[in-house]
Every structure is written in structure tokens, then in C-alpha cells.
Amino acid sequence: MFSFFKKKSPAPPAVTPPAPEAPPSVSAPVLPAAPAEPAALIVPSNLVMAPTATAPAAPPVRSSWMAKLKTGLRKTGTSIATVFTGTQIDDALYEDLESALLMADTGVKATEHLLEDLKRRVKDSKTTDPTAVKGLLVQSLAALLAPLQKPLRIGQYTPTVIMVTGVNGAGKTTSIGKLTRHLASEGATVLLAAADTFRAAAKEQLGVWADRNTVDIISQEGGDPAAVAFDAVSAGKARGRDVVLVDTAGRLPTQLHLMEELKKIKRVIQKTGPLQDLGNTTSQSANSVPPHEILLVIDGNTGQNALSQVKAFDDILGLTGLIVTKLDGTAKGGVLAAIARERPLPVYFIGVGEKLEDLETFNAQEFAQALLS
Numbered sequence: 339m340f341s342f343f344k345k346k347s348p349a350p351p352a353v354t355p356p357a358p359e360a361p362p363s364v365s366a367p368v369l370p371a372a373p374a375e376p377a378a379l380i381v382p383s384n385l386v387m388a389p390t391a392t393a394p395a396a397p398p399v400r401s402s403w404m405a406k407l408k409t410g411l412r413k414t415g416t417s418i419a420t421v422f423t424g425t426q427i428d429d430a431l432y433e434d435l436e437s438a439l440l441m442a443d444t445g446v447k448a449t450e451h452l453l454e455d456l457k458r459r460v461k462d463s464k465t466t467d468p469t470a471v472k473g474l475l476v477q478s479l480a481a482l483l484a485p486l487q488k489p490l491r492i493g494q495y496t497p498t499v500i501m502v503t504g505v506n507g508a509g510k511t512t513s514i515g516k517l518t519r520h521l522a523s524e525g526a527t528v529l530l531a532a533a534d535t536f537r538a539a540a541k542e543q544l545g546v547w548a549d550r551n552t553v554d555i556i557s558q559e560g561g562d563p564a565a566v567a568f569d570a571v572s573a574g575k576a577r578g579r580d581v582v583l584v585d586t587a588g589r590l591p592t593q594l595h596l597m598e599e600l601k602k603i604k605r606v607i608q609k610t611g612p613l614q615d616l617g618n619t620t621s622q623s624a625n626s627v628p629p630h631e632i633l634l635v636i637d638g639n640t641g642q643n644a645l646s647q648v649k650a651f652d653d654i655l656g657l658t659g660l661i662v663t664k665l666d667g668t669a670k671g672g673v674l675a676a677i678a679r680e681r682p683l684p685v686y687f688i689g690v691g692e693k694l695e696d697l698e699t700f701n702a703q704e705f706a707q708a709l710l711s
């Protein structure tokens with residue numbers, strides 16, 4: 339599920355270690371083609387299980403996840419899939435597809451792109467079968483979504499500081515709980531910062547996750563969220579934690595004073611100073627200054643509104659990635675294509691349920707297949 343950097347050792351120059359032995363039920367991890375990685379080693383986690391077209395059959399864990407994803411996206415997929423039930427590939431088919439994609443909140447730009455790309459693929463393949471066109475649409479969608487597929491890198495800094503933002507009820511606290519569980523199950527030590535000091539229940543909610551996951555939580559009765567974040571990062575440094583997750587209160591991008599507050603939280607976290615970059619032992623890189631990740635949690639049910647949130651939060655904070663929740667039962671799953679076309683930020687995780695295990699890494703090919711199955 340994550341990329342872990344190998345921790346720095348004073349011993350001889352780093353040598354790539356053999357890949358950790360994978361448990362029998364888990365396939366070899368496949369990371370998306372990435373630009374040149376820094377010298378530090380990425381030790382792929384045994385939870386990175388994204389299969390590609392050429393990978394061996396999906397392991398049981400991932401395939402049950404796929405079933406969940408397919409069920410979750412059925413509402414979106416059914417209306418698109420019915421377009422291909424006819425016998426001819428004609429203008430009517432493309433018009434119906436255009437409407438279905440727009441109804442699925444794919445947005446005008448991504449819809450235009452997909453139609454153009456699909457027509458080219460149909461022409462190149464010389465197919466006359468509408469069912470085959472659906473297969474080509476899967477390819478086209480997967481190619482559009484591919485830039486969003488990226489693993490979250492953990493372990494390059496001690497701690498890796500992750501600030502989590504989003505509108506009210508998007509699923510921030512739940513996603514932090516799920517993420518904490520995954521991190522803890524991979525052996526990472528986690529410290530949670532309850533910087534949502536507005537909602538009385540938020541601290542308790544996070545406290546429950548903390549208890550469940552046996553991690554520490556830093557909170558302050560009615561305190562300043564920026565101060566909570568500062569204390570948490572300082573404590574994370576002092577205690578040598580691998581990850582500090584900072585939960586923030588939900589807010590709308592139109593609530594400018596609250597957006598200013600988020601900027602302040604970011605600034606104050608930056609003031610905790612640079613953290614040792616385990617991937618760059620010679621100089622201190624600029625991004626060793628926390629927060630290393632600023633994530634926006636979006637509710638997949640909100641469709642085009644989610645895209646507006648991505649743009650607004652990104653403009654103000656400079657986001658590094660997204661978590662898309664509630665993809666179970668949404669008719670608006672096309673919004674990921676809109677994000678890919680208009681604001682392509684990495685989608686680190688997607689949520690398809692309220693349970694702890696209902697969080698997985700995003701895989702473009704799987705998502706495209708599930709959406710159009």
C-alpha cells in the first residue's frame with residue numbers, strides 16, 4: 339500500500355537489498371513507472387498489490403476488493419455499459435456515450451477527450467462490434483487515469499508529516515483511522531494530531547481510532563489547531579515516530595477565514611524545521627520541511643463539486659495528493675476522469691465503505707475495469 343524508504347544506516351554505501359519475501363497469497367508489488375527515484379531505497383510494501391495487464395492473476399485479497407469496487411461503481415457503470423448493447427457503432431452510440439459520461443460526472447473536458455481518443459482507437463482497430471468498443475473505452479479511461487496512480491511514500495523522513503484536509507463529512511477522520519491501521523500493520527509507528535478542535539466529537543472519534551490502533555494521539559482541549567499540529571510534529575520528532583497524521587476540521591473553500599487557518603496550520607508545521615532526509619544524506623532538500631504531504635479527502639458522491647474542491651484547496655494549499663471516499667454506491671464515479679483531465683493530483687487511496695479495511699490504493703486499470711464492468 340505504501341512505498342517505504344529504507345532507514346539510513348551509517349554502515350557501508352547503500353546496496354539494494356533483496357525484495358522482502360512475499361507472503362504466498364500476495365503478488366509481487368507493482369509500482370507505476372516513476373521518474374528517477376532519489377538514491378534512497380524504496381522497499382515496496384507487501385501491501386502494494388496493484389496488478390497490471392501483464393501481472394499474474396490477482397491475489398484473493400485484491401480480487402475481493404475488486405468485487406467491492408465493482409459493486410460500488412455499478413450505479414455509475416450501468417448507464418455507461420448500456421450504451422454498448424446495440425449492434426452498430428454509429429453517431430447515436432457516441433451521442434449516448436457522451437450523455438452517459440456527463441451523467442457520471444466525467445465533466446465536459448474529460449468526456450470530449452475520451453470520445454476523441456475512443457474514436458481514434460476504434461478507427462485503428464477497425465472493429466465493428468460495440469462490445470469491443472467498450473473494451474477500448476476501458477483502455478482509454480485507464481490511460482487517462484494512469485497519471486493519478488502513485489504510491490504514498492513513507493519513511494523518507496522521520497517522521498513523515500501528513501496533513502489531511504477536506505470539507506465537512508468528506509471522510510477525513512475515518513480515512514485517517516483506516517490509514518493508521520494500514521501503516522501500523524506494516525510496522526510503522528504513527529502519531530495522530532487532533533487538530534480538529536472545533537467539532538467536539540472529532541477528538542473523541544480520533545481517540546477511538548488511536549485506541550483501536552494502539553497509536554498515540556496529541557490533542558488540546560479547545561486549543562488552537564496550529565498549536566496542536568506543532569506539538570504533534572515536535573512530539574513525533576522527539577519520539578522518533580515514522581508518521582504524524584494531522585487531522586483538520588472540515589471546511590468549505592468559500593469560508594476564507596477557515597482556509598486562512600489551514601494556511602496557518604501549514605506554516606506552523608513548516609516552522610518545526612527540516613527533517614532529516616533519509617534519501618538525501620548530503621544536502622537538506624527543500625521538501626524535507628514538513629508537511630511532506632497535504633492530502634485532500636473528497637467524497638466521491640459529490641461528483642463535479644469534488645473537482646471544484648480539489649481546485650480550490652490546491653490553489654490555496656498546494657495539495658500533494660487525494661483520498662477519494664464513498665465510492666461504494668456512487669453514480670458519479672466519472673469524477674476521477676475529470677480530475678485526471680483538469681487537476682491531475684495523485685489519488686493515493688480510495689474508500690469503498692465505512693470499515694477499517696475499506697481503504698485501498700488506487701489502480702487506474704482496475705478502476706477503469708470496475709467502472710465499465
Ligand SMILES: Nc1nc2c(ncn2[C@@H]2O[C@H](COP(=O)(O)OP(=O)(O)OP(=O)(O)O)[C@@H](O)[C@H]2O)c(=O)[nH]1
Pocket residue numbers: 504505506507508509510511512513534537540587588589663664665666688689690691692696
Ligand atoms: N460508505 C462510506 N462511508 C464513508 C466512507 N468514508 C467515510 N464514510 C462515512 O462518512 C461519514 C463522515 O466521515 P468522517 O470521517 O467523520 O468525516 P470528516 O471529514 O472527518 O467529518 P468532519 O470532521 O465533520 O469534517 C461517516 O459516517 C463515515 O463512516 C466510505 O469510503 N464509504
